Amino acid sequence: MNSVIELLQALIQIPSVNPDGDPGLCPEGEKKMALFIGAFLEPLGFQIKYEEAEPGRPNIIARAPGPVNRPRILLGPHLDTVSITGMTVDPYAAKIRDKRIWGRGASDTKGPMATMLWGLKENAHRLADLPVAVDFVGFMGEESSQPGSRHFAEHHASDYEFAIVGEPTSLEAVHCTKGCLWATLESKGKATHASQPQLGENAILKLIRALHRIDTELAPALSHYHHPVLGRGTANIGTISGGSRTNIVPDFATATVDFRTVPDMIEEIDTFSRVKEFLEGSGVTIAPSFEYPPMDMPTDHPWLKRLQSIQPDLKLAGAPWFSDAAHLSDAGLSSICLGPGSIDQAHTADEFIHIKDLEDGAAWFTKFIQKLA
DSSP: OOSHHHHHHHHHTSOOBOTTTSTTTSTTHHHHHHHHHHHHHGGGTOEEEEEEEETTEEEEEEEOSSOTTSOEEEEOOBSOBOOOTTOSSOTTTOOEETTEEESTTTTTTHHHHHHHHHHHHHTTTTGGGSSSEEEEEEBSOTTTTOHHHHHHHHHHGGGOSEEEEOOOSTTOEEEEEOEEEEEEEEEEOBOOBTTOGGGSBOHHHHHHHHHHHIIIIIHHHHTTOEETTTEEOEEEEEEEEEOSOTTBOOSEEEEEEEEEEOHHHHHHOOHHHHHHHHHTTTTEEEEOOOEEOOEEOOTTOHHHHHHHHHOTTOOEEEESSOOHHHHHHHTTOOEEEOOSSOGGGTTOTTOEEEHHHHHHHHHHHHHHHHHTO
16 A cells, blocks of 8 residues: 555555445445454554454454553444445445545445554554554444443453544544433334224324423433533434224334433433333333443543643543544543544545545544654
8 A cells, every 4th residue: 555545545455344234235344344454454563353243244453563561542443334235335435526535334334444444554663662562453333332342341341441433523633522321112003993092002102102201301301411512411212103094093113312311411310220110000111221431531531631741732631422442442441532533424424534634644643653752
């Protein structure tokens, strides 16, 4: 690879759509990404390990050359992308047009990944002599339930003192993010002929009444929790379905709700338990759901101060979304998100990254690693 541009093009050309969202589309895509990265880093002296968080879906852990008893940090983007369904550009062509590189993952998050890898390549001759070991970790499964970072956090978080997770943040240091609970609500009723609804029990109405209370009572209560950067906790009713035919009283209904949490909220309450308690007596149950913790790295953290000493104009920011960094942080590994490109381009039908942003990102990580000396 002669440039970070060529490197990003090669990464985009490896289909790595998350198989949880598109089963069968490219089930080995994450593994192919990991193998490509391993082949890129191994000649630079990295020790490569592929660690399966789920069968056939590995994280890649690349340990930097040099003494093993140094403090360790990691650069950690994710290997997968969201679906290519509905894209208006060729998702894997990685074409250059209008001073941009187009394709799935260009922004989220193969662009940040390419800049991290390029920074390591440019500093290959000094990595073994740095006072801090700079490892590279590629996480599988970020675009679903994030099993890659959960697995890594459980087994390796204590080996590191700082992590930069690759996300398109416009090279701002995102040090705090909201958490999230995706809850599935279910209600059951009694089916009967619609001409005699009084003989049945309408599961849809039962669920709607509970959702109305969530919107008018629970959501305002959660909004009392406030973070100076992230704002307030929120609740959004995302989907609802139920019943089988118009002339049958529905005996089942389901809905999904997205609860966004802020740090002081989860310090005081368990969100899942709070929702479950709120629904008691309503006839509506909450099914097992995924929960993602918020992240809140103090602005006076030594590593943030170190970053600001390298780049005095570094902007600190918060984000309403969640990422692999939250699981690392929840396990005690101080983490931020940082990378080139805009989150506005993530998951879009015509995803791209500006070449200038990509090159600025490569320069940022090159300088960061160099200044660790």
